[in-house]
Amino acid sequence: MKIKYKIALVIIAVASIVGTVAAVLIRQENKKYDETSSQYSTDISTADVSASPTSSSVSSLDSSATAVSDWHIYRNSKYGFELTFSDVWRGYQAKEAIPINGSEAKIDFVLDDKVLMSILVYKTEVWDDSAKGKVPATELGRSGDYTFVYQALETPPPELAQITEKEIAAVAKTFRFK
Numbered sequence: 001m002k003i004k005y006k007i008a009l010v011i012i013a014v015a016s017i018v019g020t021v022a023a024v025l026i027r028q029e030n031k032k033y034d035e036t037s038s039q040y041s042t043d044i045s046t047a048d049v050s051a052s053p054t055s056s057s058v059s060s061l062d063s064s065a066t067a068v069s070d071w072h073i074y075r076n077s078k079y080g081f082e083l084t085f086s087d088v089w090r091g092y093q094a095k096e097a098i099p100i101n102g103s104e105a106k107i108d109f110v111l112d113d114k115v116l117m118s119i120l121v122y123k124t125e126v127w128d129d130s131a132k133g134k135v136p137a138t139e140l141g142r143s144g145d146y147t148f149v150y151q152a153l154e155t156p157p158p159e160l161a162q163i164t165e166k167e168i169a170a171v172a173k174t175f176r177f178k
Contacts, residue, residue: 075178076107079121080143083109084174088162092116101135102126104146109171111160117168119175122147140175148175 074094075082085092089111097106097118105121119140122131127147132139137149150172156163 118151120149143177
């Protein structure tokens with residue numbers, strides 16, 4: 001009889017430990033979600049269509065990305081690239097988002113609170129070994145240790161009908177290193 005009680009006590013102790021660990025992990029995951037409160041970590045630039053020719057329009061906690069007075073051009077000095085946007089993108093925002101799929105960085109291009117395209121920055125080794133062919137993205141170029149890809153994330157809603165897949169692809173074609 002004593003052995004059965006000992007076994008029962010061990011089972012109860014193990015179950016208690018597993019339950020406690022699971023509760024701690026769930027709390028940590030909820031805390032991470034609460035801390036971000038949205039998927040964006042930093043608004044790294046905001047297009048300002050009213051900028052005067054001598055002003056620079058930067059709304060940023062991260063000085064690595066800059067939107068210049070010509071809102072058509074997005075420049076990212078941290079990774080050394082730029083994109084050019086047409087008039088239909090007037091008012092876009094570039095937002096640094098939480099990296100996904102093993103990427104080092106993710107920059108979403110948003111219009112009217114809709115993510116229309118993203119630039120993902122991968123270590124070239126990670127892209128070549130594990131992400132290429134698995135992540136639905138188109139390679140834009142390589143520089144140093146990094147590979148740059150883009151994704152068109154959402155079909156534009158009817159109110160943004162001016163932004164077509166063709167328009168998104170046209171912006172991606174303007175990608176160049178500075």
